[in-house]
Amino acid sequence: MAAPRYVADPGDAIRLVALDGLSALYHLPSGTTHIVAPPAPEILEALQEGPADAAELLARLRERYELEERADEAIGIRLIELEQAGLVRRA
Amino acid sequence: MRYKLALQIGPVAFRIGSTWRAPLDALARLYAAYPRPENDICDFTVRLEPEKPWRRWLRPSVAINGDYMLPDAAPLPLSMGLLAAEMGMNLQMALGQKRYLLLHASSAEKDGRALIMTGESGAGKSTLSALLGERGWRFMGDEFALLDLDDGRLWPFPRAVSLKNGAIKVMEKEVAADRFGPLIADTPKGDIRHMRPNDAALSGMGEAAKPALILFPRFGASEAIRPVGQAEIFMRLTQASTNYVALGQAGFDALTGLVASCPAAAIDYPDTDAAIGLVEQLWREAA
């Protein structure tokens, strides 16, 4: 089975306000507020380039950030969290 | 409804109807100095009516109904009818208020700027606001603070202060007897006595103020002031709001605006005098 590809809503569907190290995120399509910690905003931003599976997403993040060694395990967990919150969906 | 009364409290107008006369007589005495709603047009309706028809006469019990109702609400004995009316108004605000971001907080004003105090029930926010109101501040409300969705100002909601247990004695020492309602003993929340805010609070009930300081008070063994991070302030205030989620983006904009513009701190205090001292100190620092 192919790895699932994920999509995020366009940037104008989200309002982001920094609160110390965290952010308050308002998601317009759901009318819901989330408090998000890194790397959630960074993942949503990377998905603005278009749909991606976990490996592609990691590649995009590596272009911008230094990632830890076991990042490929963690990325899947982060994507499921974002999917459950309705912030990303499967393409 | 057989008996009725309309009340204006800050920017909100209520209409209370009752099967019995006594609760509304008590309410009319407590709220004697309050204005009547303009043209009698009310935001919310409260109904005090028998839980079952025969409960009008037989061991009368008051069900708290109205525009908005809670399925699990327990009826109160008729002797606590005044409390039922107060709870009914609170309930309409908690469930139905959508014009303002409603914070479960007490508030007071000085020099045109507002102090907001929120915390767990029993943290003393109600007593503190009532005391400040007798000591040079304008009392704005002991239960709900209303944040304007358009300009971020705070509107007063100065209903009668609901004093519980120990706080009753504290305020009786401070305030003339004619401003108190009857002592309602043994309610589900203990002893309760209502206190009418002073003239300054009532004459200023139409005036909003810009929020200048948010405090999270708590009884503690010793005095302490602790900083609170912005994310925590935001989260605590969403949990102190009954309508944050229902207001959608307007609520988000108003609350993030408040958190960004207003300093905040948590305070621990061993007694009310210490608390007043801490409030005045932090207020001077925030100025």
Added chain:
Amino acid sequence: MSGRDKIGDDAFKPSRRTVLYLGAAAASTVVTVRPALAQTAGSVLTCEIPVPGPHAAGSYIAQDGTPVPAGTAGAVPPLARPLRGEEARILLNGSTPPGVNPGSAQAYANYIRRLQSGMSGFTCYASLQMPR
């Protein structure tokens, strides 16, 4: 915030990039703001929790809090009258309020914890969960 502490060093090494920890946070990185309505509604009103609610009237309560047929081994009988908010709070804190059999307290507490929205007593329970 060890990343923060090094900002001063980084100023001298502009080539070094920000570290993004994907797995750093043990907890979730997304916390959704839920309606807190029940908290205030509960604190401005008194409320009741029937154990069990009308959907399972007459059932006994198993130790894990689920309603089971009357007489099930290990289960405790239903409460004759609804719990008041204060009594429910005592149960949830692991103690036994007056009038409740201490051996049954655990089952009742678990029943309350399992309440879901829409079931009788839920709004009351939700108001108790909040810190006071």
Added chain:
Amino acid sequence: MKAARLLVRALRDPDSVRTCDWSALLTAARAEKLLSSLAFRLEGAPVPAKVETILESARRDAAQARTQALWETEMARRATAPLGVPVILLKGAAFQAAGLDASIGRSVGDLDILVPRDAIEAVEQALIAAGWERLKDDGGYDDLYYRRWMHELPPLIHRERDRMIDVHHTILPPTARPTPDAAALIDDSVTLDNGLRLLSPPDIIVHAAAHLFADGDLAGGLRNLWDIDRLLREFAADAAFWPRLAERAEHHRLKRHVALALRLSARLYGTPIDRALAGRPRLADRLFEARLLARNGWGQERRKLLRFAFYVRSHWLRMPPLMLARHLWTKATS
């Protein structure tokens, strides 16, 4: 004037409310879940400033409620899309998703969907996998009752979002006297851009009439009848609508219900209707009208006896007599 009648008149003719007992009107509207609809009807009308602030906040509230309803619909779509079965939105969710006039100010409680009977278990499983949970106890009387006799699954509730979904396989209980053709409802449904579906316009009316008169005690009926008024006015723009409505009402054996809906909608809200399809007024129409208007200016329900009669009627319609007796017995003794 009675508050419920005042409300109906204000909805029908917004200019009629220059002066009235506003508190009574607003309270009755709220109790009938019509405050936001009224607020949109009165938008721009000359009303007192205080009333305007109340109506303005009702309109804001409706906008947020609409966002939440559409989102719940979207979450159900995401959960069921991989199954590839037709999922048809019903009632408020359908009006909102299609942007019908009936959606303006319309609150949406539970999300109601219709799926083919042979797909219902798969749909339930997909929803459970996506975070919905059974509300009622598994295998208890209520659960069995739903599965055996009702036209829907026991309701599911989402464990995070706290919203309910009702999954139907037809629009009336199989035990009810009229039994609509569920397969035809699905065959004729209309697909939206996102892949979800709606009933065809005539079937939407048939369902609304069935829901109002054959599946309940008419509580909240003023709002449901207002839906029907808005829908009829919008659908009637298509000249082929009235004949198709007649045909579908006949096909689903709900002609009497549709005719009654038309007559009452015209009587209360002034809806332009096909008089031939509506038929001549009947004496019972007045009872229905009185039941619909049983709300006073304090938000209380009046006419207890009449309401009780309609309550008994609602059970009578849904169940054969023996089954009704068993149902009431089990409810009373459990």
